[in-house]
Amino acid sequence: MKKLIATLTVIFTLVAAGCSQNEIQSNGNQTAAGDQGSQANTDYPTKPIEIIVPYAPGGGTDTASRILSTAVSKHLPNGQSVVVVNKAGGAATIGMTEVFKAKPDGYKIGMTTTGATSIQPHYGKAPYTHDSFQAVIRVLSVPQVLVVRADAPWKTFEEWLEYVKANPDKFTYGTAGAGHTAHIAMEALNAAANIKTKHVPFDGAGPAVTALVGGHVEGAVVQVQEAKAQIDAGKIRALINVGSSKVEAYKDVPLAKEKGYDVQVDVYTGLLAPKDTPKEIVTILHDAFKKAMEDPSVIEQFRKLGVDPSYAGPEDFQKDITDSFNRNGEIMKKIGLIK
């Protein structure tokens, strides 16, 4: 028992020490940033800002949000802190609904992804749609790749294409779930190249990659960072990139559009604020997060995750969301996910 108390004391002291350090830092920043605040015509932010992450802790969106939230404080007026709050459930619609309904004062913003704002609204269950928010900044735009086992007979995309053309409905590919961006991306390729492949939905990208390594499916469509560990270990390799841009680490994987098929399904991640958030507040948030994204330590941590930051301002980000919404809707109709 004594031991337990001793350990607890140690833990609490550590935590307390950590907290007080932060306090000193933020106090220091407060004075330094004092005149910056007066320029912007508003005293925002006077209290901590909450970022709603509509997914459970530990996922890619959550990790990215946490990396940014630690780095962004020092770029905000007053050195205000930013807190990540996980509101998982309802395929990300619950968290985004909370942002949708929040007061437009900039203290509650949300980290959205393609699934939450460009796919779910099509099912008609969410109270919001793709343009119900004020876009702030896009932080990531991750392409998806078709991966096959390292010992698969197809060395190039062309060889693979020849095989699936000759054997329609034979090639099985795993994804993170039905109606997931990966599923939509592959169906888009199916339509563009006039081929037929069989979809096998798994419960997340991890199990899909595991099933591929075990040889239970012949391919998998996942975001690059989800395949990174196994690609680096030489167990699987990427055949084609069905997104719109290449990733630094896998530059030699061709894009579908380079091969003449118009397939560009990326997964975006970015910040949204409630619809009528004042322009000055959006600008303050945008500038602070933009600076955080340029922070070398943030870039470094993103690299380790296997992604590169991909900036877009409010207008460009909104255009991205809308385009993606329209494209996904067309494909979802075509494959019968929605009527």
Next chain:
Amino acid sequence: MDSIALLLGGFEHALTLWNLLYCLIGVSIGMFVGVLPGLGPVAGTALLIPLTFGMEPTSAIIMLSGIFYGSMYGGTITSVLINTPGESASVITCIDGYQMAKQGRAGTALGVSAIGSFIGGVTAILGLTFLGPPLAEFALKFGPPEYFSLLLLGLIMLVGLMGKSVIRGLIAACFGLMLSLIGMDPVSGAIRFTFGQMELLEGLDFVVVAMGLFGISEILLNAEKHMKMEKPSTIQGLLPERHEWKPTLSAIGRGTGLGFLIGLIPGANSVIASILSYSLEKKVAKDPSRFGKGAIEGVAGPETANNAHSGAAMIPLFTLGIPSSPTVAVILGAFIMHGLTPGPALFQNNPDFVWGVIASMFVGNLILLIFNLPLARVWAKIAMVPYEILFPLILILSVVGVYSINSSLWDVGMMILFGGIGYLMKKLDLPIAATVLTFVLGAQIESTLLQSLATSQNGLLIFFERPISGVLLTLGCVILVFSLISGIKKRRSTLINDFEL
């Protein structure tokens, strides 16, 4: 022999002051996370990852994996004391563990779990040390059809645990399966039984259902008794009585083997390990009627199995870079954040790291044993707190715990609703564990069935074409036929004497 030398080198890293401290912090947090209802190991590890950014990779992984196996120890405590599982692997421990606590043997139940967990955990790590890579390659042979057969086998075992009335057991099991259908269909994406509620889109949360059905209903049931419960007078020792040692140790042995094998298979969760272990114990026991009335093997076996499972689950992660459970997936994320690529190359490129972490797991399990044996006595005292005080406290903790999962009042409401349902089920003698277990397995059975069919060229034949899946299904059929024959022969006499979940 190489492995031994490397392992000793690993101890050099694990036994530095800082790494020992991180190991201690990790397992302590793990235990608390296991005790607290709602906060599971997944959230526990995920929330701490950002804290590890500044640490050495070895220390970071030592701490995070400590949380993972530490939580397996903690989950038992609430199962035994207040009949509410802290995490899904401990559902089955409620059955006999809580009965033991009612007889004043909470200390023994916790003591035996701690010893069993230690043996299971350490054996699994020894497996990781010496047999890891070849075993992991074999485990990869488990694809959707094999999972489906394994899960089906688990369900058949469950029928064997039904208790007094098979009909009542089946009603409870079907209720669980129905609950698992709520939410988005994993294959077509169609939305089922959500009544337009967004909160139901991803189905019901395990913690909400389990805490409602087990915990809240227990409070309601006891409240009815005017708060006058038979109170255990004294806490008996932590160790089993002399004649119990032999069956306990063999239960621990069987639990270790079973948990280890199932832990190797990516995706097979620890619930299956504990169900199979429980039913195995009941099958081999001389007097199966003791089960459900505080049989010590019914605690020792499953508790050992879930710890052996968590140790073995690290094998596919280290050797192949494949996460076998959600918590391990979070740890995989931490590996990558620290610039380490799990997989065969890890052993060659970062031997200091690998062996340091493996050695720390031995140390961590030892710390947990040292913690838990004396602490079991302290925890067990909770069972002595008057119910007027204990129950409101449990209620508050449950509400806060459930709220903390998604910061959602909806979940709290659902838990209370399930508390009401659980109360009715207890009144009607429907076995709640059957509902919760089929609820956990149901969603996986459905998606593995559909995945298998999507990959199959010959429809349902795929389950018999593949050797592992064929053997598992045949085994299931044999068990089913034997149970039916023995049932007819004994004219249900055994079943009537049987326990109740």
